[in-house]
Amino acid sequence: MTKSGREIMEIFEAFDLTGTAWSAAQLTGCDAKTVARYVAARETGGDPLARAVRPRLIDPFMPKIEELVDRSKGKIRADVAHRKITAMGYGGSERSTRRAVAEVKEAWQAGRRRRYRPWVPEPGMWLQWDWGDGPAIRARRTQLFSAWLAWSRFRVVIPAWDQQLGTLTWCIDQALRAVGGAPTYLLTDNPRTVTMDHVAGIPVRHPEMVAMGRHYGCKVETCVPFDPESKGGVEATVKIAKADLVPSDANLLPAYGSFAELAEACRQFCDRVNGRVHRETAAIPAARLAAEREMLHPLPDEPHALALGEERLVADDQTVRFGSVRYSTPPGHHGTRVWCRAAGEELVITARTARGAAEIARHRLSVPGSPQICDEHYPGHPGGNRPRQPKPRPRTEAEAAFLAIGEGAQRWLAEAAACGAARIRSKMARAVELAAVVGAGKVDAALGLAAIAGRFADGDLASIIDHLAAERQVGEVVRADEAHSAQPGTSGWALLGRQEAGR
Helix, strand or coil, X not given: CCCXXXXXHHHHHHHHHHCCHHHHHHHHCXXXXXXXXHHHHHHCCCCCCCCCCCCCCCHHHHHHHHHHHHHCXXXXXXXXXXXXXXXXXXXXXXXXHHHHHHHHHHHHHHCCCCCCCCCCCCCCCEEEEEEEECCCECCECCEEEEEEECCCCCEEEEEECCCCHHHHHHHHHHHHHHHCCECXXXXXXXXXXXXXXXXXXXXXXXXXXXXXXXXXXXXXXXXXXXXXXXXXXXXXXXXXXXXXXXXXXXCCCCCCCCHHHHHHHHHHHHHHHHCCCCCCCXXXXXXXXXXXXXXXXXXXXXXXXXXXXXXXXXXXXXXXXXXXXXXXXXXXXXXXXXXXXXXXXXXXXXXXXXXXXXXXXXXXXXXXXXXXXXXXXCCCCCCCCCCCCCCCCCXXXXXXXXXXXXXXXXXXXXXXXXXXXXXXXXXXHHHHHHHHHHCHHHHHHHHHHHXXXXXXCCCHHXXXXXXXXXXXXXXXXXXXXXCCCCCCCCHHHHHHHHHHXXX
């Protein structure tokens, strides 16, 4: 049985005091041979605590186990190795084989273990980003864009519906504007939106991402796979954001009712984590960001074109198509190209104006078959979906003379035509004659009242003019309808029976 370190020191102390193994054994209560063995190990410079190596039954098969571990690159299971050496004549237990395989694996990995140099970021150098799965909103998945400045640990989390190239560019633009500048490098993983291919282990950049980096004055870099120094920081940001924003049994968060609620939750999360002391730097990220901004270079006034969304051509009807749905645009953009981008539950339409790229319209996202048309985008056109009345266009001198009376004449013509009035042309000529006698203003007012009251008979216009000439109130005009009929009543017929009965 191996002695403890304290017992070995007591043996050495007793031996140095007495000078003999027998006397030291008497003082320490152990065998004299044990004292002699420990003293001999000390005299030769050996380790008193080292166990004595005794021959094992598996020792002749150790070279084979080492070969199997090396061939499998440290992946072989102990039971597989046991079956192989048992077939070669090994008669020991599987437990001994497991210990031997574990010993060989540890030695094999010791010479091949990756070593990491601690990454010390500099201010203004690195901004990292990555994607994480966000919460579902009305059974639709969302994505969380998570970015952070490596030196100040300032974080930005932006929700999105997808990870497409346009969405990614818009998120990067918003993150850079949130931190107040652009760093030297933009570091991320190797998604298809950033790295199109790998040739001999060298990532091939997406040309649009290269153009985006050139627009902001940054160089897009991708991290080494399985590298905790370049990738671990942003992955930790994604993990923390998901833990605080995605409803689960651990945080008991309620489900989000809309995308706007998720966006507000992300904003509150960023304010919270950026306003508290970071464990690694022992400082508040928002305070360190103020110092790091001095090392960031300015951003361009306009975002990169990809951040504005997908290009669309404005058609003749002032609409663009996005997701098989038509959306209206303001006047003045017919035949030009605009950018459409889904921002939350809305579609943002951006066009190039005299002041640069500016938002011109914003619609709620819709589904095919339900176009989004705003009446204010079509000034001069009646709103709604009711039938459109054609505008009067005179083709003869008589028509021109009648329409020249005023707006009341135009209204009368539209209402009379809709009601199927008879002899419209002769009545128009009569109105022109009356306008020459009593004045166009009075005739125009009378025509307007006739259109409102639905009076299109031959003498109705003259009657209304006489009514206005008598300075009666306009409210006394009676519309000919079921409630005010010009037919005589039936009260006279009721008296007929009474007269017969009296006789």
